Amino acid sequence: MTAVSLSDVTFSYGDVPVVDGVSLDVPEGEFLGLVGPNGSGKSTLLTLMLGLQRPTRGEVRLFDRPAHEFSDGERVAYVAQDATDAARDMPVTVREVVRMGRYPRNLFGRFSAADREAVAAALDRVDIADLADRRVGALSGGQRQRVFVARALAAEADLLALDEPTVALDAESRAAFYDLLGDLNERGMTVVLVEHDIGVVTARASRIACLNKRLYFHGDPDDFADSDALAAAYGANQRVLDHDHGHAHTEPERDP
Numbered sequence: 001m002t003a004v005s006l007s008d009v010t011f012s013y014g015d016v017p018v019v020d021g022v023s024l025d026v027p028e029g030e031f032l033g034l035v036g037p038n039g040s041g042k043s044t045l046l047t048l049m050l051g052l053q054r055p056t057r058g059e060v061r062l063f064d065r066p067a068h069e070f071s072d073g074e075r076v077a078y079v080a081q082d083a084t085d086a087a088r089d090m091p092v093t094v095r096e097v098v099r100m101g102r103y104p105r106n107l108f109g110r111f112s113a114a115d116r117e118a119v120a121a122a123l124d125r126v127d128i129a130d131l132a133d134r135r136v137g138a139l140s141g142g143q144r145q146r147v148f149v150a151r152a153l154a155a156e157a158d159l160l161a162l163d164e165p166t167v168a169l170d171a172e173s174r175a176a177f178y179d180l181l182g183d184l185n186e187r188g189m190t191v192v193l194v195e196h197d198i199g200v201v202t203a204r205a206s207r208i209a210c211l212n213k214r215l216y217f218h219g220d221p222d223d224f225a226d227s228d229a230l231a232a233a234y235g236a237n238q239r240v241l242d243h244d245h246g247h248a249h250t251e252p253e254r255d256p
Contacts, residue, residue, distance in 0.1 A: 030207055074156065094128060166197075
């Protein structure tokens with residue numbers, strides 16, 4: 001089964017294409033890392049995948065239905081780029097945010113024992129049960145990100161889409177967050193991640209898509225590291241450096 005399918009997808013603002021002729025499939029259970037330079041259309045492509053915007057040309061299908069018509073909101077969880085910043089001003093507790101993940105399953109607003117169990121399990125799963133009664137705005141950036149992932153888990157979503165979720169996190173929090181995403185993916189959740197750190201994505205994702213308006217690469221992370229897609233998409237020679245403990249980064253190639 002395919003979670004997301006894009007066929008010749010183009011999206012333009014006026015006459016200016018932001019995404020140009022992209023075709024790719026995301027099978028269920030995959031961890032797709034979406035990388036590219038600033039302004040390359042990564043965030044736009046993610047919203048197209050989720051049906052939040054409609055392509056100017058081409059087709060997007062979400063769980064084998066037209067993405068813009070997809071109505072099973074509980075199957076998809078989206079953590080937007082500014083989600084944690086907005087959360088700083090939310091006058092709600094961690095538990096209340098995680099409960100929001102159950103709303104698509106409760107059209108009449110009545111929470112059952114199963115709903116309460118799902119919320120408790122989600123809090124435990126991301127290791128924030130002890131923070132359940134804290135105000136979200138009082139948490140660190142890493143803790144707030146875990147709250148939004150817990151909301152996705154409470155929804156029992158099949159697809160988790162995240163747009164640069166670790167920008168404001170320190171190195172230790174980022175590593176722990178990626179460990180969490182890896183664990184969720186191993187348990188069957190499909191993950192689509194927009195990330196600026198190419199090296200970390202190549203170390204963690206099962207597939208890489210490299211975008212700069214058009215698709216320059218889509219495939220295995222090891223093949224990506226050995227390809228010329230970085231130079232083509234970023235306009236400069238770069239290479240991926242791997243380090244101990246699963247961390248990596250990129251740096252420009254230097255002349256001898």
